[in-house]
Amino acid sequence: MLVRSLTLATLLCAASPLFAADSDAPLARELGKARPLVVIAPSSADPTLRGLSQAIKDPATEAGFKERALVLYSVANMIGMRDDKNLEQQATMALIRELKLGASKGTRVILVGKDGERHVLKDGDSAEPLEPQAIFKAVDELPASEKAITAPEPAAAAAAPTPDKPGAKQAKPAKPGKPSAPPKPLED
Template sequence: MLVRSLTLATLLCAASPLFAADSDAPLAKELGKARPLVVIAPSSADPTLRGLSQASKDPATEAGFKERNLVLYSVASMMGMREDKHLEQQATMALIRELKLGVSKGTRVILIGKDGEQHVLRDGEGTEPLDAQAVFKAVDELPASEKAVTAPEPVAAAPAAGKPAGKDGKPVKPAKPSAPPKPLED
């Protein structure tokens, strides 16, 4: 019994980071469905961050965002948002970990394609704010192979239409349940 308990504990310790990584990865959820536009700014008063978030509320620019499947993620002062909705702290940290960025003093703007490839639009350098038209231009210049990527279809189970049929088309009787296995002896 002790051996089984130790084996189970070891398996859970080894597998738990894998389960945690799947549950809180915001960019992985967008893969194949949308193009995340991630803005990492030192503060919420950053001109690029404010300009892009205000532009996403404008009806004409909002239509451009939807047409190009853009989703705006922002991180300012370690507070994350997805299209003006706050992210949990764990999801914000997972977003930063997924990007694998180094240290920077300025604002970073990263466009992630549907295929998961990162395109850096601004790397902390430059003082002029980045506007929505520059983002649209960058999306329009993406390769055609990236634009053709779609979300993987979930595999649906074959619907059971009544009882299964046998060789000659007659319904088959369900099999008897097997006897429970004998308990293991230590």
């Protein structure tokens, strides 16, 4: 019994980082689906962050964001948001870790492509806000290979049977078998 418990504990210790990596990586979830635009500001009153938040409320800018598959992530005062919806603290910290940024006093704006490549649009202490048109221009200038990337198909959709030829017979589904007998209890 002790051996089984130790084996189970060892397996859980080995597998737990893999489960954690899947659950708390916001940029990894967007890979192939959208282009995250990450704004890291020292406060929520930052002119760049406020300007982008106000610009997204404009229907024309919102349509430009949707057309280019942009998703706005913002971090201000260690509070993260994705499209004006709060992120959990663990997801916010994972976002900051995932970007691997050093210390900075100013606002940073980073565009992450569908392929995961990072493009810094603004870095530093400049007080001038970043216009949405500059962001759209940066997205439009991305290489064609990045624009062709799509989200990977789920494995179930790829395994769906397709008829090869119109006259070909399809395999019959297998009959369900008899249920097996319950296992015998182990003796220690």
